[in-house]
Amino acid sequence: MSNDKLSRIAAKGIDLAKSLNSGQVFHWTQHGAGFVGAIDQKPCYLEQSGTQLLVSNDLISEARRYLALDHGIDEIHRTFPDDPTLNAAVFYAAGIRILRQPIWECLATFLTSALKQVAHIRGISLLIRERYGRRLEVAGTSVFSYPSPEVLAGLTLDDLRACRLGFRAANVLAAARMVASGEIDLDALAKLPSDEIRAALRGFPGVGDKIASCVLLFAFGRLEVMPIDVWIARVLKERYLPEKAKVRPTDLADFCRQYFGPYAGYAQQYLFHHWRLTYRNEKMKT
């Protein structure tokens, strides 16, 4: 049972709603003037009040860490290349933080993200939580934690298929069993270099370069990593490599590595957010 008293913490520059709705995390739900959800296994209420955040009293340090309030955004922006596409995205998406999500929760959720829209990933995430997570109370309502690898490892393929997972069900089940059995220790990966974490993550069925990059960025905090999804590939081809007739996936990765710098993950998240919400309008004007 959570303490529903709230504390104010300084949070200059963050945009809470953008951060929780930018396609990194999929379970936070609007509730009154704020959001309810869970930080790992603990229920939490979050509300923005100008340059401060109202946070469940017992989750102050967890929220600071989860919302990455320590990230030096001004310094990050100073490292960016100066080009009109990225500048526009920064202007539009400023306030987003790259969150620090629990590793298993992030891995399992992005395993379900393959070839899915953000809205549907959210639906699947909430369904899995409601059916197999822990019910938690906060702000007079219920939220659910993400089920542990052990819990999911005990399910059947049909149980997961019933959560609208489709062909992804087998991958989630296999990953849960690999972690629950101790075959892979996710927490132990945190001390390794990014390339070694990536190699380990790609050992899970259904984890290729893109999903591994998402977990590196959103859970392991490797801010130099740039996941390349269909939207980012579109931006890169149209705005950064328009003269090239043939662009292979490796070309995109090579370009990102040499162009966007040590905080490419932030650049990527701004471009994703901006492009995803304005691309169709721009195309219709032209």
Place this chain on the structure above:
DNA sequence: ATCCAGGATAGCG
């Protein structure tokens, strides 16, 4: 109805 979605992968030449 048709296309597409924060992809991965086996199978092919």
Place this chain on the structure above:
DNA sequence: CGCTATCATGGA
């Protein structure tokens, strides 16, 4: 190595 078909499901 590069290219293609295929994998379920639902939002637009």
